[in-house]
Amino acid sequence: MSKKDRTEPRRLKGFRDYMPDVMAARFHIMDIIRSEATLAGFQVIGTPALEYAVTLLGQGEETDKQVYRFVDHGERQVALRFDLTVPFARFVAEHQGELVFPFKKLQMGDVWRGENPQKGRFREFMQCDLDIIGVDAAAADIEILSVFQRILTRVACGPFTMAVGDRVVLSALIRRCLPDIPPGGETAALILLDKLAKIGAPAVVEQLAAIEGATALGAETLLGLVTTRTGGGDTDLAPVRRELADDESAQAEIRRLELVLAATRGAIPETTGQLRLDLTIARGLGYYTGIVFETTLDQLPGFGSISSGGRYNNLASRFSSRELPGVGGSVGLDRLVAGLEELGRVEAAPAKPVYVAVATEDALAYAAALAGRLRAAGIATDFGLAPKLAAQFKHADRRGCPYVVTVGSSERESDTYALKSMGEGDEMRDLPAVGIVDELRRRGL
């Protein structure tokens, strides 16, 4: 093809190619998520990348703007999924007759957002969502918190902190401390509290007090209640309980919250994470109606949340009259890989293969049989791809192969092989082929 007919090879802005090391890290984490989810009785489902646009849109102006949408071959308005939550709601509404509720699901899939790409943020990324749908019970909250604790522990991302808040308690406190704000003011207060770590307490108090109908005293009281800690670092619930003494539903929610935290702690003795009660966790606007949680890596302050979620009580209301309370959360797979990279904890790529080199073409079949025997024994093995022996050794070296097995006419005739250790450089000759698996096992493969 002449130069002028060629196409420049380039990716779209905000999109990545995934090189082997990154793919190994992603699959390592996906395997852990799937294994832990399955152990906890979750079932894996999948939904298409494309949906009717009307299914995905309507999640807010900012979100709608970022959705990739177009008209398909059949003149349908379609869109690429923006998250896995809305397609899951559609899935549950469409298949409610086939599913056994409570339904525990894992979904792992790419999502697409046409937002401005920044460092560490891409227009295509993978989400891994775990949800329990069809029940509003403390047991389900415990299941969700503990499965994410187990996943992050096995991912070996170092110590982490899962901060758990509660929207029912938080809303009750807002209403109690700022009784005269209009209904929209509660949302404004939630958003402000969510910014606490970013803008600091004085700014939050000031801006809370500026909400219509709010008072400076109320704002201070509210912030004091949610930020007072016990010695263990949890939000101190004693003053909260006193403040809400006459609010029965808040009292019930506080009891449930304490039960959830205690039981979750008991269910994950081996965790490397902490579970911390933190009533300042508000999770923005969202659709949360009970516990909410956010998880950060202790060794990467400022890196942001790697896993978050909460309870929502009407997942599929846009699609069905059936009430389907649920609780769930998400691991940002690519965020987590980025975090592990920063920590220098990325799981090593698969073991470097042994290389079977072929000195003479008449030994090709013999070499292929040896490679087959090694692979059948579970030893990763590459195979003389370049025509000349020197090129094969160079290839083995560049690939980082620890050992090269060489065979040619004489080895084929005597049923032997030569073995070179690429690290130490020494070579042994005339080893019997019958013992090749044992020989390499002895060397730690």
Add this chain to the structure above:
Amino acid sequence: MSKKDRTEPRRLKGFRDYMPDVMAARFHIMDIIRSEATLAGFQVIGTPALEYAVTLLGQGEETDKQVYRFVDHGERQVALRFDLTVPFARFVAEHQGELVFPFKKLQMGDVWRGENPQKGRFREFMQCDLDIIGVDAAAADIEILSVFQRILTRVACGPFTMAVGDRVVLSALIRRCLPDIPPGGETAALILLDKLAKIGAPAVVEQLAAIEGATALGAETLLGLVTTRTGGGDTDLAPVRRELADDESAQAEIRRLELVLAATRGAIPETTGQLRLDLTIARGLGYYTGIVFETTLDQLPGFGSISSGGRYNNLASRFSSRELPGVGGSVGLDRLVAGLEELGRVEAAPAKPVYVAVATEDALAYAAALAGRLRAAGIATDFGLAPKLAAQFKHADRRGCPYVVTVGSSERESDTYALKSMGEGDEMRDLPAVGIVDELRRRGL
């Protein structure tokens, strides 16, 4: 939400939701592909779902028509990938400086085609491609054929036949038997030979003879040569070799083909598949320049190919001046799942979980701790999600759980549990919690 504001929950035509059984089967096969590929020294890569339209288009009018394309937020002409081959060519051209050649890669990913959906064909499906790029050598052909043989053997799809042809030999035979056809006639002859199984030998001969410049005798000779079999079922190469005695490049290719077949057979002693030399395999138009292969399930005649590929000698010519010969193939994951379903060989979904039921709320933390202990021991465990005990038993029954562990106040106090076998209906009480893992292991979990 009122009824009139609701959105009907429905998928796009030609798209599927993936239920837990199907996802379990897909992941089972993907795990095997990844494991065998890694054992054979292949590295996993990934590319984005979206590319510049100009990267993907130009693969033929029929293909171009099926590509999902649109204008993105930045007014770029973009498209969803139609296969993994073209994005891989772009990937290789873009990253050639970072890759170690020969480069062996596995890529698994969804592709999208706006074609008319038919039974078993969808607009979104997953391809799993293995390729070796940067070398034109028999060793690479052997690697590709044997890795697909090992994958299909481990997938346990029953006996299968991998038919291997060769485009160099086939083209030489066409030129020899039909010397006076124009250049375009060779392509027409290839397409006709590809239809042999479908339309039968007499029709192929008749239509071959009708190509401009062809003769009936030449057409008959050609078909005779490619369809004459040895006792073992392979195309008999003796008459082919005689016919092409003075064609040196064809003779070299025949020797290479025989070497590839013999070495591959030696490399996969444990295979449940056959490798059959079949010179009628033409693989349509395509870009193939050496061996070509197609794989069918012996127990499902007429089901079509589940894995195919071949050698191509200029993967990235659209994107780079560098010559990159390659050999590779594809497993149609969803085709294979469909085949396994028809054979009744779909791998069972993950083991059904034990169910830990909670009789009284004060035992919730105790129950969560027991569930945590079982999971830490690798026993899949579900957990009392419904508020009432009867509902939990009903849920365990509907989920197919083999055993239910029940705990309430008295069990919590005495550190015991009750164990019910759902199949046999018998229940044991007051078992010591400390032995719960051993007890369930004894029962085969």
